[in-house]
Amino acid sequence: MSKVDPLFETCLRLGDTALVLGQRLAEWSSKAPTVELDIALSNHALDMIGQAQLFLEYAGRVEGKGRDEDALAYHRQDFEFRNAMIAELPKGDFACTMVRQLLFATYASMFYERMTASTDADLAAIAGKAEKEMAYHARHAGEWVVRLGDGTEESHQRAQDAVNLLWPYAHELFQTDVVDQAMIETGVLPDAAAFKGEWLGEIEAVLKRATLSLPEDDWMPSGGRSGQHTEHLAYLLAEMQVLPRAYPDAKW
């Protein structure tokens, strides 16, 4: 294996997580429970894809091999993707999507808030925009998780099932490896482990209002950020990439 550039790797991790989650959110377009939610989720999808575009464009510049954001999004295979696994899990029902949004957006808003102080000017600038967007995603999701959890018997059960399903995958967001360590040491990335307690406090406060509870910590799958994914990612990419792969130089 050739030597990994930690900055390039970092840009891919940030960009791919945003891209894959954006793709999952976009699956709600024309299928959301109400027209207002349809618009909200489509807007959220656009925010994520916009962030992905910025991160991947920068990744291409860091790499310096002439790949732009489209080349990176559409012409890599699943094992080359560096997204956290929580982003690639199927959208599930509406409760599942809202619980994932709560877990991820709360984390991301805290992460980007700190990343605005990055020693890397490009990443700091992207964080300044992404921070605001993730804050309102988290608020939107929090309100819905309370409504669902503290709603009917069925909505409560579905929301609790979603928490149980997604919780193990949330831990990967806070794990660090040699790539992260190198970036944390140089002040490029914040150390997510440092605010896990604060994050947990916010999540628990929302779940309490929602009359939901966290499962016991058990297995904590990880590996997405180094290219090991669930089977779901390949299907998502197949759909996302079919057109640019069939017509590589197509313009629209």
Place this chain on the structure above:
Amino acid sequence: MVIQTASHRTERARAVWDVLHQVMDPEIPVISVVDLGIVREVHDEAGALEVIVTPTYTGCPATKQIEFDIRQALDKAGFEDADMQISLSPAWTTDWITQQGREQLKAFGIAPPEGKTGKRALFAGDANVACPRCASRDTEQISEFGSTACKSLWRCRTCREPFDYFKCI
């Protein structure tokens, strides 16, 4: 709050500002890209013109159209040599919408953003927004997201009209 330095005050820079004042937002065609706070700076230094533009939302589909419209307006006005730079930092905020821009939004039926942008807070929505038609504050939010990411949908209980609110960000 456009920063005025010497390089902004040349005749050519002023002429570029005039051109940009005529470029309207594609989705809200009553407000110019200057009043929306998208055009940040115009420099005219050593004969080189530079226009600094900041996108609103990262995922805003209108961004490309706005950049295209600005480029076209500059070219048409004879400023083909002006260099357009996209700058993400500092991040765009609704605080940059000018007073004139706020009035234009209101006249168009969109309630302008109220107050300054705050820190992130769970469950802290905007307080009751004034109706752009009758100014009543007896209003309610119908949906946090309206026709675009930057707006939410509201209803006035006094005049019964629905309206868009340009959210603080």
